[in-house]
Amino acid sequence: HPPVRLQAASSVSISSRHALARVNNFLDDFQARSTPSKGSDTSITAQLQKLSKALEQECIRQSK
Numbered sequence: 839h840p841p842v843r844l845q846a847a848s849s850v851s852i853s854s855r856h857a858l859a860r861v862n863n864f865l866d867d868f869q870a871r872s873t874p875s876k877g878s879d880t881s882i883t884a885q886l887q888k889l890s891k892a893l894e895q896e897c898i899r900q901s902k
Contacts, residue, residue, distance in 0.1 A: 854893050854896045855897050857893055858890060858893040858897060861889055861890050862890055864886070865886045865887065868886065
């Protein structure tokens with residue numbers, strides 16, 4: 839079976855700082871729910887951490 843395809847029904851623009859806060863909150867919650875005994879998917883965590891770092895760098899650039 840092909841992967842599920844998600845399509846946004848609507849969107850709202852938010853600042854990089856707000857996006858960073860949301861990603862970090864989600865990442866914290868995701869990691870709290872993903873225990874090693876559940877065989878958590880570390881690739882998801884790694885991608886979220888990369889996104890968080892990129893948003894953080896963008897926030898720094900925008901504040902200069």
